[in-house]
Amino acid sequence: MQPNHLDAYWMPFTANRQFKSAPRLVGRAEGMHYWTPEGRQVLDGVAGLWCVNAGHSRPRITAAIQAQAAELDFAPPFQMGHPKVFELAERLIELTPAGIDKVFFTNSGSESVDTALKMALAYHRVRGEGQRTRLIGRERGYHGVNFGGISVGGMVANRKMFGQMLGGVDHIRHTHDPVRNAFSKGQPAHGAELADDLERMVALHDASTIAAVIVEPVAGSTGVLVPPQGYLERLRAICDKHGILLIFDEVITGFGRLGSPFAANHFGVVPDLMTVAKGLTNGCVPMGAVFARRFIHDAFMNGPEHLVEFFHGYTYSGHPLACAAALGTLDTYAEEGLLTRAASMASSFENAVHSLSALPNVIDVRNIGLVAGVELAPIAGEPGKRAFQVFLDCWENGLLVRTTGDTVALSPPLIVDHQHIDQMIGTLANAIRRAA
Numbered sequence: 001m002q003p004n005h006l007d008a009y010w011m012p013f014t015a016n017r018q019f020k021s022a023p024r025l026v027g028r029a030e031g032m033h034y035w036t037p038e039g040r041q042v043l044d045g046v047a048g049l050w051c052v053n054a055g056h057s058r059p060r061i062t063a064a065i066q067a068q069a070a071e072l073d074f075a076p077p078f079q080m081g082h083p084k085v086f087e088l089a090e091r092l093i094e095l096t097p098a099g100i101d102k103v104f105f106t107n108s109g110s111e112s113v114d115t116a117l118k119m120a121l122a123y124h125r126v127r128g129e130g131q132r133t134r135l136i137g138r139e140r141g142y143h144g145v146n147f148g149g150i151s152v153g154g155m156v157a158n159r160k161m162f163g164q165m166l167g168g169v170d171h172i173r174h175t176h177d178p179v180r181n182a183f184s185k186g187q188p189a190h191g192a193e194l195a196d197d198l199e200r201m202v203a204l205h206d207a208s209t210i211a212a213v214i215v216e217p218v219a220g221s222t223g224v225l226v227p228p229q230g231y232l233e234r235l236r237a238i239c240d241k242h243g244i245l246l247i248f249d250e251v252i253t254g255f256g257r258l259g260s261p262f263a264a265n266h267f268g269v270v271p272d273l274m275t276v277a278k279g280l281t282n283g284c285v286p287m288g289a290v291f292a293r294r295f296i297h298d299a300f301m302n303g304p305e306h307l308v309e310f311f312h313g314y315t316y317s318g319h320p321l322a323c324a325a326a327l328g329t330l331d332t333y334a335e336e337g338l339l340t341r342a343a344s345m346a347s348s349f350e351n352a353v354h355s356l357s358a359l360p361n362v363i364d365v366r367n368i369g370l371v372a373g374v375e376l377a378p379i380a381g382e383p384g385k386r387a388f389q390v391f392l393d394c395w396e397n398g399l400l401v402r403t404t405g406d407t408v409a410l411s412p413p414l415i416v417d418h419q420h421i422d423q424m425i426g427t428l429a430n431a432i433r434r435a436a
């Protein structure tokens with residue numbers, strides 16, 4: 001392909017000039033693999049972008065989308081419905097922890113986050129605590145790219161270029177503590193007390209001004225940060241004490257990544273609102289959702305019955321194609337036990353990723369379920385470059401990984417097998433040695 005064919009497309013979250021000087025294209029995908037347009041096979045070590053949890057091009061999902069396109073292409077979502085959106089909501093709440101039984105549909109993780117933040121603010125307002133307008137995020141959090149999400153998010157690169165964030169937002173400290181926790185397997189032992197930083201927010205702002213706190217149960221995009229033992233439980237307790245809503249952003253952890261349907265099930269900590277996307281449709285059709293506890297929904301169900309209760313929604317909320325894809329995805333997950341499969345693979349995956357610990361420049365390895373982060377020492381004065389070299393080397397040698405800063409992330413489709421893990425670790429190990 002000539003460079004001029006690549007010119008028009010302004011690529012998202014991409015080093016555009018570097019990419020266009022040496023493009024990396026995929027043309028086909030099936031199961032655990034991509035193929036380049038020239039036919040080179042690449043093992044998918046990151047489920048596309050943490051989303052293709054059942055592996056690629058699964059027949060049930062493909063057939064569901066094809067049939068839906070022929071039967072009902074679009075249904076207006078406002079003041080109207082179609083059968084599959086109700087069926088999907090019912091199916092989803094069978095998977096969520098007890099107490100979470102309402103589903104609101106969006107089209108992406110970013111939209112789910114902004115929807116959840118708006119729900120939290122509006123919830124307090126409709127029940128007469130409209131002064132609770134403050135939103136609390138966490139440093140090193142990633143909650144998508146919309147204004148709400150970047151405001152509560154904690155990644156400087158996603159914030160510094162965009163001027164004013166939402167007002168009235170503050171952040172608790174992140175939980176990453178390499179001095180005490182480097183090379184932890186699963187949940188690190190140290191750091192439950194970092195949840196007390198929410199008490200500091202309460203002391204500073206007063207609980208009566210705080211609407212909600214949002215965290216990723218496991219932070220993905222800032223380098224796979226696993227919550228310390230006891231941390232999420234403590235955060236939940238502090239929220240309960242002060243009437244603050246707890247939002248889990250499960251865009252990455254949702255749909256089996258940790259070995260349970262959701263991180264909330266896995267850690268036994270039930271939030272008030274949960275945001276999901278990605279694995280909801282196996283990445284096949286854009287879709288996100290917010291799951292809410294019933295009391296939040298019910299607080300809106302006042303006033304005249306002919307009036308809209310929550311002034312929010314998208315033209316494509318609950319789109320028929322997305323619903324068909326999601327139902328096909330849930331069937332595939334159920335038939336193959338994929339929402340719990342990570343639990344049975346976790347220990348061999350853990351041993352495999354920790355075998356990288358002794359390699360040059362590896363300064364931390366973190367893991368839980370089927371997700372891992374391998375952190376490399378940065379090249380002096382060039383942060384992110386060593387991991388990017390590893391990413392390019394892996395790609396050349398048949399493995400797709402993802403990098404963030406100098407951390408290489410692995411989050412394979414949940415159908416991953418032992419020989420895929422061996423190949424992944426072998427290719428990554430060679431790339432790390434070469435980047436020394």
Ligand SMILES: Cc1ncc(COP(=O)(O)O)c(C=O)c1O
Nearest residue numbers: 108109110142143144249251252
């Ligand atoms: C935790 C989390 N929240 C939100 C998002 C944003 O999702 P999307 O890219 O679908 O808008 C992501 C994307 O990676 C994410 O990891």
